[in-house]
Amino acid sequence: MRTKKQEQHKSRSQCFQQEASYYSYGGVWTNLPQLPHRLVEIRVNWAHGLDGGPLLSPLPIYNLIRPLFSRHSSYTVPQSLLRFLLLLLRLPATRLWVDKYRPRALDKIIAHEEIAQNLKKLVSEHDCPHLLVYGPTGSGKKTLVMALLKQMFGPGAEKVKLENKMWKIDAGTQMIELVLTMLSSTHHVEMNPSDAGFQDRYIVQEIIKEMARNRPVDTKGKKGFKVLVLNEVDKLSREGQHSLRRTMEKYSASCRLILCCNSSSKVTEAVRSRCLNIRVNAPTEEQIIKVLEFIGKKENPQLPPGFTARIAAQSNRNLRRAILSFETCRVQQYPFTINLALPPLDWEQYVSEIASDIVKEQSPKRLFSVRGKIYELLVNCIPPEIILKKLLSELLKKLDSELKHEVCHWAAYFVSVL
Numbered sequence: 001m002r003t004k005k006q007e008q009h010k011s012r013s014q015c016f017q018q019e020a021s022y023y024s025y026g027g028v029w030t031n032l033p034q035l036p037h038r039l040v041e042i043r044v045n046w047a048h049g050l051d052g053g054p055l056l057s058p059l060p061i062y063n064l065i066r067p068l069f070s071r072h073s074s075y076t077v078p079q080s081l082l083r084f085l086l087l088l089l090r091l092p093a094t095r096l097w098v099d100k101y102r103p104r105a106l107d108k109i110i111a112h113e114e115i116a117q118n119l120k121k122l123v124s125e126h127d128c129p130h131l132l133v134y135g136p137t138g139s140g141k142k143t144l145v146m147a148l149l150k151q152m153f154g155p156g157a158e159k160v161k162l163e164n165k166m167w168k169i170d171a172g173t174q175m176i177e178l179v180l181t182m183l184s185s186t187h188h189v190e191m192n193p194s195d196a197g198f199q200d201r202y203i204v205q206e207i208i209k210e211m212a213r214n215r216p217v218d219t220k221g222k223k224g225f226k227v228l229v230l231n232e233v234d235k236l237s238r239e240g241q242h243s244l245r246r247t248m249e250k251y252s253a254s255c256r257l258i259l260c261c262n263s264s265s266k267v268t269e270a271v272r273s274r275c276l277n278i279r280v281n282a283p284t285e286e287q288i289i290k291v292l293e294f295i296g297k298k299e300n301p302q303l304p305p306g307f308t309a310r311i312a313a314q315s316n317r318n319l320r321r322a323i324l325s326f327e328t329c330r331v332q333q334y335p336f337t338i339n340l341a342l343p344p345l346d347w348e349q350y351v352s353e354i355a356s357d358i359v360k361e362q363s364p365k366r367l368f369s370v371r372g373k374i375y376e377l378l379v380n381c382i383p384p385e386i387i388l389k390k391l392l393s394e395l396l397k398k399l400d401s402e403l404k405h406e407v408c409h410w411a412a413y414f415v416s417v418l
């Protein structure tokens with residue numbers, strides 16, 4: 001028999017998994033659309049209790065399957081096999097709306113149409129330079145990049161395979177072994193080099209070198225170029241960014257780089273100046289409403305007046321968040337009523353509880369319990385800077401004005417050292 005505390009922990013953990021999936025879209029999982037997105041969907045369905053839900057958490061299933069392929073130094077997970085295994089486990093097969101309604105072509109882009117048209121022009125002029133695509137999370141960067149790849153290479157760019165590749169790198173005095181998850185088609189490779197930590201520069205050098213070696217040749221025998229999509233370049237170390245600059249110059253004939261990040265100010269001037277900078281602003285509320293109404297038309301729920309406007313207003317101009325909230329409401333509270341309250345995000349509620357705990361009592365015991373709660377958020381994949389920012393805003397609501405300044409100072413300090 002489970003105790004009440006265990007039950008609470010379990011349901012909280014399920015809610016976090018939903019939130020984690022929300023964030024995973026912004027991280028590495030965004031780059032792995034097939035398998036992990038599948039798991040994200042299952043997780044969300046599971047948290048929502050849809051279709052009965054699977055008996056097992058999907059993550060253990062994934063971990064169970066992975067070692068089957070990990071005996072090889074470089075292994076590819078055949079997606080058909082995974083689909084078959086997942087089918088055997090009778091897992092639900094719905095797709096999240098954020099994925100289902102992600103525009104696949106530049107012509108279908110709803111928000112940022114102007115950027116989409118400019119990208120289309122670039123492709124038609126066969127003059128695609130290195131690109132640096134930056135903007136806040138959930139603004140639509142990845143969507144634009146994926147549509148651009150499709151415009152460049154056609155449907156072939158969507159036939160991707162997921163690899164966990166091991167790199168053996170000669171670092172002068174020693175051989176370094178690094179494993180990195182990559183998503184690749186015959187025309188492009190996508191990865192997150194900052195996952196390699198302080199050894200990211202070796203990854204940058206080695207991958208571009210390998211791509212330069214395996215240049216694709218078209219039907220007329222002309223040598224083409226491959227595209228390397230690097231995510232979170234703002235998290236690359238200084239050395240990583242320096243080697244990125246060098247390799248960008250050296251191999252510019254054989255590959256094009258598309259660099260994605262949230263903040264261009266963390267990318268060195270040398271890298272920025274070698275790329276065409278594309279700023280993807282957070283969509284306006286009107287644009288978000290347009291996207292939600294488009295989804296509403298396709299899914300056909302009865303929408304009370306002003307409902308999409310309320311979701312857009314609460315979304316913080318984050319398109320992903322708006323679509324996820326819309327879907328959560330559809331799952332939890334359909335049919336919609338006129339004064340339906342939008343459910344708050346669970347992790348945000350949890351951080352608010354943490355802030356109240358901190359303000360109520362300052363003792364070693366309370367410190368220990370708060371630390372435990374923050375660990376719980378971290379293990380459920382809520383990024384630390386997001387936790388800190390939310391915690392700060394919650395604390396600012398509760399603190400005296402003399403303390404606010406100091407709390408802001410320390411929050412800024414710890415966000416900068418993360």
Ligand SMILES: Nc1ncnc2c1ncn2[C@@H]1O[C@H](COP(=O)(O)OP(=O)(O)OP(=O)(O)O)[C@@H](O)[C@H]1O
Nearest residue numbers: 026098102110111137138139140141142143319320
């Ligand atoms: N132009 C668009 N038109 C319609 N829907 C869009 C558009 N751009 C993005 N979306 C929707 O918003 C979701 C989030 O977009 P996307 O993943 O491209 O954001 P992002 O800026 O790359 O976020 P992050 O920085 O967190 O990775 C997509 O899954 C898609 O459903």
